[in-house]
Structures are given as C-alpha cells and as structure tokens.
Amino acid sequence: xxxxxxxxxxxxxxxxxxxxxxxxxxxxxxxxVADFKCTDPPLKTTNGVEVRTCGRKGPVDAGExxxxxEKTKVIIEEYEKFYGTKFPLPKIDSVAVPDFSAGxxxxxxxxxxxxxxxxxxxxxxxxxxxxxxxxxxxxELAHQWFGNLVTMKWWNDLWLNEGFASYVEWIGTDKxxxxxxxxxxQTYSDKSRAFAIDSYTSSRPTSIAVxxxxxxxxxxxxxxxxxxxxxxxQAKMFMDGxxxxxxxxxxxxxxxxxxxxxxxAEQSELCEELNKVYNAGKDETAExxxxxxxxxxxxxxxxxxxxxxxxxxxxxxxxxxxRRFLISDTDVSGDKDSPYGxxxxxxxxxxxxxxxxxxxxxxxxxxxVLVPFDFEDKxxxxxxxxxxxxxxxxxxSHDLRSRLNNYLDNKDxxxxxxxxxxxxxxxxxxxxxxxxxxxxxxGLNLIDMMLKYEDRLVPLREISRQISGVAKHISENEGLxxxxxxxxxxxxxxLYKSTEASRYFKSTDDEEDLPTDDVEGGFQDRLKVVxxxxxxxxxxxxxxxxxATAKFDNWNMETGENEPKAEFxxxxxxxxxxxxxxxDVKKQWDALWGLYINPATSASEKxxxxxxxxxxxxxxxxxxFSNYCLNSTLVRPSDALYILGxxxxxxxxxxxxxxxxxxxxxxxxxxxxxDALFAVDSYIAGVLSNFSEQKKLDEIEEFFADKxxxxxxxxxxxxxxxxxxxxxxxxxxxxxSAVEEAVADQSD
Numbered sequence: 001x002x003x004x005x006x007x008x009x010x011x012x013x014x015x016x017x018x019x020x021x022x023x024x025x026x027x028x029x030x031x032x033v034a035d036f037k038c039t040d041p042p043l044k045t046t047n048g049v050e051v052r053t054c055g056r057k058g059p060v061d062a063g064e065x066x067x068x069x070e071k072t073k074v075i076i077e078e079y080e081k082f083y084g085t086k087f088p089l090p091k092i093d094s095v096a097v098p099d100f101s102a103g104x105x106x107x108x109x110x111x112x113x114x115x116x117x118x119x120x121x122x123x124x125x126x127x128x129x130x131x132x133x134x135x136x137x138x139x140e141l142a143h144q145w146f147g148n149l150v151t152m153k154w155w156n157d158l159w160l161n162e163g164f165a166s167y168v169e170w171i172g173t174d175k176x177x178x179x180x181x182x183x184x185x186q187t188y189s190d191k192s193r194a195f196a197i198d199s200y201t202s203s204r205p206t207s208i209a210v211x212x213x214x215x216x217x218x219x220x221x222x223x224x225x226x227x228x229x230x231x232x233x234q235a236k237m238f239m240d241g242x243x244x245x246x247x248x249x250x251x252x253x254x255x256x257x258x259x260x261x262x263x264x265a266e267q268s269e270l271c272e273e274l275n276k277v278y279n280a281g282k283d284e285t286a287e288x289x290x291x292x293x294x295x296x297x298x299x300x301x302x303x304x305x306x307x308x309x310x311x312x313x314x315x316x317x318x319x320x321x322x323r324r325f326l327i328s329d330t331d332v333s334g335d336k337d338s339p340y341g342x343x344x345x346x347x348x349x350x351x352x353x354x355x356x357x358x359x360x361x362x363x364x365x366x367x368x369v370l371v372p373f374d375f376e377d378k379x380x381x382x383x384x385x386x387x388x389x390x391x392x393x394x395x396x397s398h399d400l401r402s403r404l405n406n407y408l409d410n411k412d413x414x415x416x417x418x419x420x421x422x423x424x425x426x427x428x429x430x431x432x433x434x435x436x437x438x439x440x441x442x443g444l445n446l447i448d449m450m451l452k453y454e455d456r457l458v459p460l461r462e463i464s465r466q467i468s469g470v471a472k473h474i475s476e477n478e479g480l481x482x483x484x485x486x487x488x489x490x491x492x493x494x495l496y497k498s499t500e501a502s503r504y505f506k507s508t509d510d511e512e513d514l515p516t517d518d519v520e521g522g523f524q525d526r527l528k529v530v531x532x533x534x535x536x537x538x539x540x541x542x543x544x545x546x547x548a549t550a551k552f553d554n555w556n557m558e559t560g561e562n563e564p565k566a567e568f569x570x571x572x573x574x575x576x577x578x579x580x581x582x583x584d585v586k587k588q589w590d591a592l593w594g595l596y597i598n599p600a601t602s603a604s605e606k607x608x609x610x611x612x613x614x615x616x617x618x619x620x621x622x623x624x625f626s627n628y629c630l631n632s633t634l635v636r637p638s639d640a641l642y643i644l645g646x647x648x649x650x651x652x653x654x655x656x657x658x659x660x661x662x663x664x665x666x667x668x669x670x671x672x673x674x675d676a677l678f679a680v681d682s683y684i685a686g687v688l689s690n691f692s693e694q695k696k697l698d699e700i701e702e703f704f705a706d707k708x709x710x711x712x713x714x715x716x717x718x719x720x721x722x723x724x725x726x727x728x729x730x731x732x733x734x735x736x737s738a739v740e741e742a743v744a745d746q747s748d
Contacts, residue, residue, distance in 0.1 A: 001109065002050070002091050022088055022108075023262045025151045030107035032095055037061065039069045042091075045076050049087050055096035055119055059602070064119040067130065068094060068137050071176045075141050078175040082168070083145045084254035085261065092144070094118055094137065098603075099638045101679055104136050106143035106165075113140070114638070115603035126566045127517065127526055129604045131173070131182070138172030139165045150257055153264040158219045159206040159300070160267060163228015166190065170229075180523040184419040184458050186233065187388045192427050194227035194391075195305070199327045199431070200723035201335045202716070203303040206231070207267055217713035221681065223303075230391045231299050237389035238295075238347035239278055242358055252277040271296040290362060295345040298365065299391070302338040306346055307435070308363065310384060311397045313370060318382060318400065320361075320369040322346055325393055328436035329730030331723060340365060349386040354407070358386055381407045388424030393431050395438070405449065414453040422459040426450065430466050434731060440738035451491060457528045460495070464535055467491075472690055473731050474739055475652045483743035485539055492532075492539035499532040505547055505568060514567060530567045537575040548575035552588065557595045569605070573612035581618040589616050593625075597634055610639065614647030614654055622654055626661045630668065637672070641679035645686025658687045659696075663703055670710070681717040688721035692728035700725070 001019040009015050021029075038054035045051065051073045053065035072094060076087050089109045096118040104113040117136040120129060146168065147161035167190075173182045197203055206223055210216055239249040256265070256273040275292035282289045306322040313319035324342040326332070343365030351358050352373060363369050374380050381403040384394045396404060408414045417425070429446050432438035447463055454460060467488050474480050496502065503512045514530075517523035536544035551572050554562040564572050576588050595601055596609045613625055626648060629640040649658040662669070662683075673680055688700060704711075704718060711718055 001089070019090075024108055024148065025264075028106070028108040028148055030105075030110045030112065032110065032112075034095075036095065038093070039065050043069055043073045045073050045087070047077075047080065047086055049076060049089070050091040051076070052091075053094045053096070053118060055115065056098065059096070059115070059119050059121075062121060064121045065096075067120040067122070068118050068133050071134055071137055072141065074176040075138050075172040076144075078172060079141060079145065079168070082171060082250065082253075083257050085145065085149070085257050087144065088149055088261075089144075092141075094140075099636050101638050104140045106140045106147060108144065108148045111140045113137075116607055119603070121602065121604075124566055124602060125604050126530075126570075127523060129566075131180070134173045134177060135169050135182075138176070139169035141172060142168035145257060149262065150260045151264050153266040155210040155216045155219065156207050157267045158216070159224040159228040160265075160270060162220070162224040163206065163232060166225045166229035167232040177517065177523070179517050179520050181521070182523075184456075184524070187230075187420040188423050188427075188458050188462060190226040190233070191230040191388070191391065191424070193222050193225075194230050195393075195427075195431060197222045197720060198227055198304055199325060199434070200720060200727070201303075201326065201332055202719040202723045204336075204716070205301050205303050207300045214712045214715075218716045221716065227391070231296075233389050234299075234347060234391045235274065235296070237349065237387075238360075239274065241360065242349055242386040242389060248277045249274070267296070267300060268293060290345070298340045298344040302340050302342060302344075303336065304342060306342075306344050306392045307395050307432075307437075308346060308348065308384065308390075308392050309395050309397075310382065310400055312375065312399060315375050316372060317370045318373045320348060320363055320371060320384075322363055322392075325431070325435060327434050327723070327727040327730075328734060329726050331726055344392075346392055347390060348384060349390070350382060350384045351386065352382050353380055354413070379403075379407070385424065386421070387418050388420040393428045395428075395432055401442070405446070409449055409452075411453050414450075419456055419458050422450065422454065422456070423462040426459070426462050426466060430469065433735065434727065436730070436734055440735045440742070444742055455498070457524045457531065460528070461531065464531075470739060473692060473728055474736060475690070476692055477736070478652075480736070480740060480743065483746040484739060486746045487743050489539045489541060492535045493541045495532045496536035496541055496544060499529050501529050501532040501536065502543065502547075504529050505533045505544070514565070526567070530571070533568060534571045534574075537571050538578075545575055548572045552576045557591055570608045570612065573609065574615055577612045577615040578617070581616065581621075585616070586618070586621065589613065589621060606639070610643050611647050611650075614643065614650055617651070617653055619653070619657060622648055622657045623661070626657065630665065630672070638679070641669075641673055641683040645679075645683035649686045649690075655687070655690055659691075659700075662687055666707070680714045684711075684714050684717040685721050685724075688718070689724040690728065691725050692732050694729055697722070697725045697729065 001021050003016050004019045005017040007015045035057070036054045037057045037060040039052040043051040051069055053069040053072070054060070055065060059065070072092060076092065080086050092109055092111070094111045094113060096113050096115040098115060100112060100114045102114070103117050104111060113136065116129070116132065118133060120133045142165040143161065146164040152158060152160045170183050170186050173180070204223055206228055208219070210219070236249040239252070240246045252273040255277070256270050259273070260269065271293040274296070278292050279289055304324055304326065307325045309321050309323065311319050322343065345365065346363040348361050348363050348369065349358055350371065352371070361369050371382070373382060382400055383404055385392070408417070426446055429438060429443050433440055433443050443466065447466065450459060450463060454463070471481055471484055474484060504514050515522040515525040517526065533544060537548050548571060551564045551568070555564060556562060573592060576585070577592070579585050592609055592613055596606055596613065601609070614622070616622060626644060628634045629643050635643065644658060644661065648654045691697065691700070701722070708715060
C-alpha cells in the first residue's frame with residue numbers, strides 16, 4: 001500500500017505509516033528497506049494506478065527501469081479488460097533485487113524480481129532479454145488477480161496460481177507488444193517443457209496432496225507452470241473452438257474472479273464456472289452435455305498425457321483411440337495409481353481434406369471415436385489437433401501419416417499450417433520416436449521436408465532443437481556426434497545465406513542495423529537473423545566462425561572499444577570458447593572471466609558470459625570455474641547453482657566434471673544453498689539428466705542411496721533425472737544405429 005504519512009523521528013530515522021491493506025493472504029506481504037531509486041515521476045494507468053520500477057541507482061539512472069514500468073502500465077490496463085475487474089490496489093511497485101534466488105515473487109503491490117527479469121537497457125541488452133522482462137512482468141501481474149485477489153484454498157492447487165499466470169502472461173505480452181506475434185512461441189515453450197517432465201512415471205498430477213513444506217516447494221515445477229498453462233490452452237480450445245471469436249472461457253474466468261475475490265477457492269470451483277458457461281442452456285441429459293468438472297479432473301488428478309492413435313477402421317472410417325504416453329524403458333516399478341486408469345476426456349479437433357471445416361468430438365475414457373473417411377480417394381487425408389492446442393500427441397498409422405505427408409510436401413499446402421501446428425508436428429514425431437512407436441527415419445524425413453518450405457522462426461527453432469536433441473543422446477559417441485554435426489552443417493549454411501545474416505554479422509564496420517520491433521514482424525525477423533548466425537557458428541560454417549573470432553579478438557573488454565552488438569555477443573563468446581583448447585583460448589577465457597567479475601557488467605550480460613565460460617574444453621579450467629561458484633565474493637549465490645548445473649554441465653566434458661564436483665562437494669552445496677528453492681532442482685536435473693550410460697546410472701544411484709531422505713524438494717528432480725537417463729539409454733539402444741546409417745556418407 002502507499003505511504004500515508006512520513007515523519008522525521010530524528011536526524012537518522014524516519015517513521016512511515018502505510019495505508020491499511022486490502023484483505024489478503026499473509027504470504028503476499030512484503031517490505032523492502034534499501035537505498036534504491038524508482039521511476040520518477042511514477043506512471044499512471046487510465047484508472048489511476050501508480051506504476052514504478054525500482055532498483056539500484058546505477059541501472060535506474062541509466063534508464064533501465066523505463067521499459068518494465070511502461071509495459072507494467074499497459075499490461076495492467078489489458079488485464080483489467082481480460083479479468084473484468086479493476087486492479088485492486090492504488091499502486092504497483094516492481095523492485096529489482098541484486099541477489100534473488102527466484103525469478104520473481106508476486107507480493108501484492110510490491111513485486112520482487114531478479115535484475116535480469118526487470119531491468120532492460122536497449123543499448124546493451126538483446127531482444128531476448130527484452131522478451132524475458134516482458135513475460136516475467138506479465139506473469140507476475142497476472143498473479144495480482146489470479147492468486148492474490150483470488151487465492152487457492154490450499155497448496156494442493158498451486159497450479160491454479162502458477163498455471164494460470166503462465167497462461168495469461170502470453171496474453172499480456174501479446175497485447176503489450178503486438179508486433180511480436182509472441183503467441184507463436186506458446187506451444188514451443190509451455191507444452192514441450194511440460195511434456196519433457198510429464199513423459200515419465202516420476203511425474204505427478206497437477207493437483208496433489210500437500211502435508212509438509214517440502215511438498216509445497218516441490219510443486220514449483222514445470223507441471224504447475226507449463227502443464228497448467230497448456231491445460232488452459234486446451235480448455236480455451238474446447239470452450240470456444242479454434243479460430244472462433246467467442247469468449248466463453250473468458251466469461252467463466254470473469255465469473256470466477258467476481259465470485260471469489262478477496263477470498264479463497266479451489267480447483268473444483270473454477271471448473272464449475274467453466275461447466276456453467278459450457279453447458280449454458282443444456283439439460284444434463286442432452287447429448288452434447290459434458291461435465292467439465294469431471295473433464296478437468298482427468299487432466300489434473302492423474303499425471304502424464306495421452307497418445308491419440310488414429311487408425312484405419314474400414315474402407316469408410318478411421319478409428320480414434322487413446323493410451324498413456326511414456327518414454328521407452330520408463331521404470332514403472334514405482335508407478336502411481338490413477339483414479340481414471342490413465343484415460344482422459346480428450347477434446348479432438350480435426351479436419352478432413354484440404355477444404356474441410358474444423359470438426360470437434362470428445363474422446364471419452366475407455367472408448368473410441370469413429371470418423372467417416374473415404375480411403376478410396378488417394379489424396380484424402382486427416383489432420384488432428386488444430387493449432388496444437390490439445391495436450392496430447394497424435395500418432396497416425398503409417399498409411400494416414402503418408403497421406404498427410406504427401407499433402408504437406410507442397411509449398412502452398414505446407415504454408416497453410418500455423419506456426420504451432422508446424423512446430424507441434426515435429427515435436428510430436430520425435431516424442432513418438434522416444435516412445436519407441438515411430439522409427440527415427442520418420443523424424444529425419446520430416447525434418448528434410450520441412451526444410452524445403454519452412455522459413456518461420458519457431459518451426460526452425462524446433463528443427464534445431466530436435467537436431468541438438470539427437471546430438472545430446474549420442475554425445476558419448478564422439479565420432480558419431482561429429483558426423484551428425486557435419487550432416488547439418490549445410491542446413492546451417494543455407495539458413496545463414498537465406499536470411500542474409502552476413503549483412504548483419506560482418507567483420508567490418510559496414511554491417512547493417514538489425515530489424516527492429518517497431519514494425520510488424522520485426523521482432524521475429526531480428527531473432528531469426530540471430531538464430532541463423534548462432535546455428536552457422538555452432539555447426540562450424542567457416543565464414544561465421546572466422547567473423548566471430550575476429551570480433552572477439554578486436555574487442556577491448558577493458559575500454560569497451562569495438563564491443564560487438566549485444567545480439568551477437570552470445571554467439572561470439574560461445575564460438576570462441578568452444579574451440580579446441582590451447583593457450584590462446586585460455587587467455588580469451590581469462591578475459592571473459594575478468595568481464596564477468598567486473599562490477600560494471602550488467603546482470604543480463606553476466607548471464608551471457610557464464611554460459612559461454614562453461615563451454616571451455618579443458619578439465620582444469622572447468623574445475624577452476626566450478627570452485628569459483630562456491631566463492632560468494634566472485635559469484636553471486638543466486639547464480640552459482642545455475643552455472644554449475646546449466647553452464648558447466650552443458651557439454652559432454654563439462655557434464656562429467658560437474659558430476660565429479662557434485663560428489664566431492666555435496667555436503668557443502670546442500671548446506672550453503674539450503675534456501676535456493678528452485679536452483680537446487682535445476683542443479684540436480686542439469687548435472688544428471690543427459691547421461692546415457694548404464695554404468696553412470698548405477699554410479700548415480702549408488703551415490704544418492706543414503707541421501708534420498710535429505711534431498712527434500714530436490715527428490716522429485718532426482719527421480720525425474722533417473723527416468724531421463726533410463727530413457728536416454730533406451731534411446732541409444734533403439735536409435736543410435738539409425739543415426740549411424742543416416743550419417744554413413746559423412747566424414748569424421
């Protein structure tokens with residue numbers, strides 16, 4: 001609440017009296033005492049809410065508060081429309097905290113952020129930094145209604161807070177930056193992040209029993225955030241339909257907020273509001289009546305997700321059925337019982353043929369759906385999951401997949417796919433490969449087809465993600481990994497040329513300015529150029545590597561002379577740090593380390609630097625870097641575990657060094673980072689999850705055998721990592737030979 005009265009007690013003390021707070025949950029209360037500076041004068045929304053961003057004087061004096069303050073104002077105004085309720089407080093302060101372990105915390109009217117999640121310098125930071133600031137601000141502001149104005153009744157429904165804020169943040173960012181077309185990234189981000197965790201028996205339902213503090217902490221994961229968001233995308237789809245202008249979903253949310261404001265609610269009460277709107281005017285005995293409370297229970301009270309199998313039934317029909325998805329060789333010995341037998345109410349949107357309308361049917365638990373289909377028409381095809389809105393994977397029979405691929409293998413037809421549909425099609429295919437139901441050749445053929453027609457950023461990123469995913473699986477086989485990289489070097493080179501990336505990435509001063517986001521499409525055009533440069537350098541395209549090396553060598557890090565563009569700094573640093581190790585590379589590493597520990601280096605640039613530092617291919621340097629992380633005078637505690645688990649562990653060499661370091665320093669790490677709620681989970685997952693050998697799995701299980709009861713909320717991350725390793729081992733057994741066959745014509 002705002003300051004009501006300020007009184008000088010004496011020359012050293014002031015007394016502040018604040019306005020009385022609204023009725024609120026106690027976990028949302030916050031005070032800050034700091035020598036910070038704020039946006040001055042405050043901005044004001046159309047309804048008079050005062051908006052400020054606060055932080056250390058240096059960044060605020062440099063104007064790094066401006067972007068987040070401006071977008072906070074816009075997003076609040078948009079959320080007042082979305083929720084149908086005015087912002088409940090007279091002011092909102094957003095504060096950048098230098099050493100904050102979480103990304104942000106939604107305290108009502110006084111939101112705390114990491115500096116990298118709130119401060120933005122347009123002269124030094126990238127558009128990716130800008131997008132992170134916007135999305136985190138949008139997420140925390142979404143909580144001011146959904147979580148603060150209406151709070152979950154108990155922690156078992158944490159997903160109501162985090163899943164909903166994760167869903168609404170896309171709306172806030174899209175409305176505040178309409179030229180970004182940011183919802184293109186939604187399924188790439190949320191659904192795929194959720195699937196990565198939800199594909200194993202180590203997953204959990206979104207709503208679970210909570211009886212102790214560790215149970216609460218363990219829920220701050222991708223299931224609450226990303227699966228929660230993806231389920232709401234699906235709910236929006238079955239409430240309103242793809243491509244329609246109705247707002248049934250939004251109406252239910254507004255009713256829920258109005259009914260339960262300044263109080264607590266639980267999942268069933270939100271679902272009841274959805275049910276009332278969905279079935280408005282229907283009798284419970286009507287054929288099209290569907291109990292949405294029961295529908296949602298099948299998605300929130302059991303873990304995992306369905307594979308929707310689509311097969312030929314007879315000459316005139318296809319049959320659609322469902323089964324539970326699990327990664328190949330998942331350990332089911334500790335499987336959890338499900339009240340629904342791992343069956344779901346699945347909302348199926350589908351389209352038959354090129355000119356057919358989108359149709360909808362419910363696939364109910366333990367049942368099937370028959371869809372009329374003319375198999376005699378050789379050009380006929382069927383496509384499910386419009387806009388990739390459903391939280392499931394579609395598995396077509398060979399015949400139906402061939403029909404769909406034949407149709408899509410045409411530029412005009414392929415371009416009718418929306419961005420989420422193209423991205424989701426490839427992601428689903430590689431999930432099915434990991435399950436063992438689809439051969440590797442299907443995925444490689446699909447990549448080849450997409451590369452003929454695809455020029456959109458998000459599907460191109462998905463192609464890169466799947467190529468990199470295969471590389472991770474085979475990383476222990478260095479010869480094969482090199483051949484795999486060589487196979488896609490031409491793809492990287494072609495993308496580098498087609499985007500004309502060299503116009504923007506030259507070794508001379510005549511490089512052109514990058515596209516800007518003040519025009520439609522400029523944001524993604526800019527990111528696509530950066531992506532093309534990064535991929536070209538990562539895959540060893542010589543022109544790109546030479547330019548990156550020259551730019552690094554010409555950069556005087558002490559004076560800032562010849563400093564590269566912010567958008568290319570990560571690629572330049574990563575390229576140089578990834579080279580074969582020698583004395584020159586070590587000197588370059590030392591120079592980067594000096595820049596990292598320089599107090600003048602911004603938090604966002606420190607993050608870019610520490611990811612690059614972890615790429616060095618030298619044991620002694622990586623061990624040295626690891627030890628620095630336990631020295632709080634060199635590395636902020638809020639960064640330390642992310643460096644150890646994400647930066648150093650990102651390569652094959654680093655992964656093994658990180659594991660050895662974890663074993664040698666486990667007692668110290670667990671003692672010093674007890675309060676790092678989310679970083680410990682990330683650290684465990686980052687170090688362990690990418691191993692793919694049985695002997696390493698045995699070694700990990702032996703090390704943790706007497707430590708399981710002390711892992712606390714990190715236990716879930718550990719169990720998930722074990723499942724991931726088992727899946728990696730199975731993947732190599734099933735698919736490594738297919739990769740060898742695919743690269744047989746490549747040189748080492």
